[in-house]
Amino acid sequence: MCSTKAFIIFISTLSLYFSSSLISAQIANDTDTLLQFRLQTDPHGNLLTNWTTSNACIASWRGVKCTNGRVTALMLPYLDLRGPVDALAELDQLRVLDLHSNRLNGTILPITHCSNLKLIYLSNNDFSGEIPSDIVALKRLVRLDISDNNLEGSIPKEVSKLSRLLTIRLQNNVLTGQVPDLSTPLPGLKEFNLSNNELLGKLPEVLQRKFGYTSFSGNAGLCGLSPFPICSSKNSPPSAAIAQIVPSNPSSLPDASSNANQEKGRGKKGLSTASIVAIVVGNVVVLLVITSFFVAYYCGKHSGENDLSSKGRDKRRSGGSYTSEKKVYASTGSVDSDGTTASDRSKxxxxxxxxxxxxxxxxxxxxxxxxxxxxxxxxxxxLEDGCIVAVKRLKDANPCGRKEFEQYMDVIGKLRHHNIVRLRAYYYAKEEKLLVFDYLSNGSLHSLLHGNRGPGRIPLDWTTRISLVLGAARGLARIHEEYSVSKIPHGNVKSSNVLLDKNGVACISDFGLALLLSPIHATARLGGYRAPEQVESKKLSQKADVYSFGVLLLEMLTGKAPTLCPSPSQLRETEQGVDLPKWVRSVVRDEWTAEVFDPELLRYKNIEEELVAMLQVGLACVAQQAEKRPTMVEVAKMIEDIRVEQSPLGEDLDGSRSSLSPSLATTEDALTNC
Structure with a gap:
């Protein structure tokens, strides 16, 4: 009897030992997995700086959450991590994966091995390839956000088997094929966004009624209920969606021989009547296009018109345009002195x-x-398809060569952040340079602060103001972090360069334009709020950016328009504005602090402490000595600490953001999302 009890005790002890050993091994494996992920995405070790100890859970690594010694959450947004996520496949207890707004690449297949995942936020990265059918393994998945990547292929039907899904965000990719009907298998689905892809075919009526037009806009091939085109009897996509898209170079247009070869590839012995008609029409179109280029060249050479396009002449008789660039096509063999060919210039x-x-x-x-x-x-x-973009036509920019210009554009275009206006494309020719940005439909912080002052004005409330400057601070902080080694500044921080998108989110604009000018010319011409040291040095810097942002904070608090570039002689209010830092210091010094704040803010109760706290942040930014100013990362953190839980920009695990207050409702429709 005693021997039996002893044997049971021995077996129990042995089981506990092996269980403990197994748990320890699993914890060690999680740590090793994260270290491998760090090697792949942060090879220089300057982002995940405290990922150095032997245990990820005990040492509270940045962005890592653990339960019972196992890694259950990995949250590392906005860090500029670069590389694949292959290593994460070993985290079998992971519940939350939030890596949005980085520069991660490769496929998302590895995360399908993390079978316990509930929340996935991988938006605003560089993931490519298809959405894997293996996603069906994520039975517990509740939120899926893989928007703003380069994912392609069709939406796998296996998604319909993920019965717990509440959110599916796939917008702004290059997905093709038809929209699956998920209304019946996923009755709990609350958010479904497929906008701005290349989907085609009939849109299920139940989905369109439930989620609305904006969830599917930007897919030219879809048909369905209004405002989409009416589907044909066979529910085929509109012809516009399957028409061949040709490049801007006329020589690349399809010709008769290519059409004939296609017909042969289908096994036909001869050309049908429809094919012959298509070939004839194609040749006529080619002839008309070439003729139009020569006409445009002649008109551009002899006309004084200077419009953006011929369609807008009756509305706009002044300003620049691209019309003169049509002459590029008139000489397909020419080469500029910098090696730019006509083919290059047409793109x-x-x-x-x-x-x-x-x-x-x-x-x-x-x-x-x-x-x-x-x-x-x-x-x-x-554009003709309803897409709206903002186009900046540069003038008198630094006459750099094509290679140098492309390097500058690469710096600007690869920077992605929720609070930075995104450069979508550029056009370079020796005599013309164009930048194409996302169009933001709600104006600027400057217009909201200073526009229509007086009777009848709807004041800009405190909650909205703090959310807008927080967004601008985050965007500027990302710029400084991205280029912390090269010290590239924004160079033109002012309230008119803080733009609002259709959801009321603040985005900093005009980053990188300082690169196109010499330092002296950039300081003189860009017109941002100039720091004291710039009067002598004539140089832009990140510390000067912090000063400019401090002036912007004071502008938001006081409601006064500042002088853009104050000199020692501009110490009092002028027609252009007031030297805000000097004026605020004088008021605070005389203990008239209440006189500093915009009267529109004083109507709100119980915000005095917040106003004073924000004023202290602004004064810290406009310190006379550059070395005494905080970094933009520190500034953003200080603003968050004032009122982060009540800010409209605050994020929950769903990654959702509130919009502006009702007084600033969006008026632009979904066509701005293109």
């Missing part, structure tokens, strides 16, 4: 695969001039 260079268009689309666009600056003119261009 727009895009930074991602989604929703590309050709130069001719831009030339035909209906355009409206939004404003002129010291470095160029900005237009709002509406």
């Amino acid at each position: 727009l260079v895009f930074f991602d695969k989604r929703k590309q268009f050709v130069l001719e689309d831009l030339l035909r666009a209906s355009a409206e001039m939004l404003g002129k600056g010291n470095i160029g003119t900005v237009y709002r261009a509406v």
Whole structure:
């Protein structure tokens, strides 16, 4: 009897020993897995700096959450991590994966091995390939956000088997094929966004009624209920969606021989009547296009018109345009002194695969001039498919060669962040340089602060103001972090360069334009809020950016328009504005702090502490000595600490963001998302 009890005790002890050993091994495996992930995505070790100890859970590694010694959450957004996520396949207890707004690449297949995942946020990266059918293994998945990548192929039918899904965000990719009907197998689905892909065919009526037009806009091949085109009797996509898309170079247009070869490939012995008609029409189109290029060249050479496109002449008689660039096509064999051929000049260079268009689309666009600056003119261009973009036509920029210009554009175009206006494409020719940006439909912080002051104005409330400057701070901090080694500044921080998208999210614009000017010219012409040291040094810097942002904070708090570039003689209020840092210091010094704040803010109760806290952040940024100013990362953190839980930009695990207050409701429709 005693021997039996002893044997049982021995077996139990042995089981506990092996269980403990197994758990220890699993914990060690999780740590090793994360270290491998770090090697792949942070090879220089300057991002995940505390991932150095032997145990990821005990040492509280950045972005790592553990339960019972196992890694259950990995949250590392906005870190500029680069590389694949292959190593993460070993984290079998992972529940939350939030890596949005990095530069991760490769496929998303490895994460399908993390069978316990509930929340996946991988938006705004560089993932490519198809959505794997193995995603069906993620039975517990609740939220799936893989938007704003370069994913292609069709949406796998296996998604319909993930019965717990509440959110599916696949917008802004290059997905093709038809939209699967997920209404019946996924009755709990609350959010479904497939906008801005290349989907085609009939859109299931139940899905369209449930999620609305905006969830499927930007897919030219879809048909269904209004405002989509009506489907044919066979529910085939509109002809526009399957028409062959040709590049801007006329020599690349399909010819009769290519059509004939295609017919032979189908096994036909001869050409059908429809094929012959198509060939004839194609040749006529080619002839008309070539003729139009010569006409455009002649008119551009002899006409004084200077419009964005011929369609807008009746609306816009002043400002720059691209019309003169049509002469590029008149000489397909010419080569510029910098090695640029006519073929090169005819192309727009895009930074991602989604929703590309050709130069001719831009030339035909209906355009409206939004404003002129010291470095160029900005237009709002509406393409024929309804897509809206902002186009900046540069003037008097540094006359750099093509290679140097492309290097500058690469710096700007590869920077992705939720609070930075994105450069979508550029066009280079010796005599013309164009930048194409996402169009943001809600104006600027400057117009919201200073526009229509007086009776009848709807004040910009405190919650909205703090959310907008927080967004701008995050965007500027990302720029400084991205280029911490090369110390590339923004160089033109001011309230008119803080733009609002259709959801009321603040984005910093005009980053990188300082690269196109010499330092002295950039300081003089860009017009941002100039720091004291720039009067003598004539140089831009990240510390000067912090000063400029501090002036922007004071502008938000006081409601006063500052002098853009104050000199020692501009110490009092002028027609251009007021030297805000000096004026605020004088008021605070005399203990009249309440006199500093915008009267529109004083109507709100119980925000005095927040106002004073924000004022202290602003004054820290405008310190006279550059070395005493905080970094933009520190500034963003200080603003978050003031009121982060109440900010409209605050994020939950779902990654959702609230929009502006009702007084700033969006008026632009979904066609701005192209």
